[in-house]
Amino acid sequence: MLKKYVYSVMGFMLISLQSIHAELPQDSRRPGGIAVIPLGQEIKNVRFNQQNILISNENTQRYAILGIPLNTPIGTLKLETNTQPIQIKIKPYAYAEQHINVKNQDYVNPSDAQLTRYANEAKVQNDVYSSFTPSTWQALPHFIRPTLGQFSNSFGRKRFFNGEERAPHSGLDIPAPIGQKVVAPADGIVVQTGDYFFNGKTVLIDHGQGLISMFCHLSKIEVKQGQHIRQGEVLGLVGKTGRVTGPHLHWGMSLNNARVDPQLFLRP
Template identity: 35%
Template sequence: MFFLFVFAKEGLSLSFLPEKPFPGTPVLVSLPTKAEKLIFLGKDFYAFAYQGKYYALVAVPLGVKPGTYTLKIYGEKITSTKIKIYPKKYPTEHLKVPPKMIHYPQEVIDRIKREVKAIKTTLSGFTPKPLFDGPFVWPAAGRLSSPFGFRRIYNDVPKSPHSGIDIAVPSGTPVKAANSGRVVLCGSFYLPGKILIIDHGLGIYTVYCHLSKILVKEGDFVDKGQKIALSGKSGRVTGPHLHFGVYVRGVKVDPKVLLEVF
């Protein structure tokens, strides 16, 4: 693993991955000393120790314009450095789904609003200590059928960019926890189908959707690699697959980048 080194004011050196972050990426920052917190793009992020070193995972939202932004580090003293965000063009994907999955009756709209609120509330939570155990792992092995950030158009109706990655696996494929943490939401929702969310601490969450069966319950602590569910095709889908999402301090980021950098 190669880190790009940068130098902050007052002589503090640090490094980060990926070397050229773009909108939608998690950025793993390697810190030379212990830090209380970091502030980047208006959000607070917190450091953790791993193998005797200090790191922090910060998030670049999809909507951020390319440019150079300040990262502040709060330790024994306040220091700062600049991180350049590079441009990235995300492709558009056209999908055909049953009309009932696009044009909803009012009772379905009300249900979707309640479920979206529940998910957002869950992902905005914060556990002030790391629950994860080292690097994250793939929740399932399969072809990446839909990358993060795709601008999806369902039956010619534009929708928001894809909030995770889709892993093409047959229904019933075991789904593993990408890291250790606590199960904070389980349910059967209209759009994501059977959904499971794990809190990994420090505002880091993983999301697993379109499951056929959930094998854990809310409140359970799970280990990295533990079987937590079976894949399926519940919710709004065109076929069986696992939707895998990652959120850092409420910001959706590319799971594939996280798996590559940490």
């Protein structure tokens, strides 16, 4: 009788442990990665570079979920807390190089007017990335793929346009046909829509606590700024607007204003 009870409790514990961890992003402590840090009871708040960090409450355990910027040096990274600082180790990761030849010179060497336009657009997007709104959830919800399609690991690639080095690729490219549906990977609020110089038609969704998703190069936007969106709801259609070599979805994820690998939000 007791044995049976113990086994059923153990079975329950295994199931609950699995469901707890299934919702957390994968821990990958590299530039462009994510650190999932269990917090002791005494830690009330965690900050990195004066920014708030996302906290997920998984039943009784709290986790700080840190986005590690792509330009983070290898070595020890320190997080401030209300007690002792937390130190984590950042490991190297060999991102691939990508050499692209773009025919439209405007995208390689933009004019002053185009650069001004781009600077304004970048500021709007950075304001969104550095925002920190309260979340409607206690435990970070799980994310689904925003569109169908096979993809390779394109996040973090060092990019050269016609031989000139540019910023590393800050999202994941999913090749897909024009007109294919793009859905919200999790619930959130549409915080920005626009037609941008490099990114083309773009939607940004705020999922709360500094977690923002971004969808670029759309052929059509089907949501409005300020709108609440549920996981799986259509936000737009795949396209090839902006600086692209072919139709695909560029899916970006930003956490505490750090662009991180979207694959870490999907179940491996």
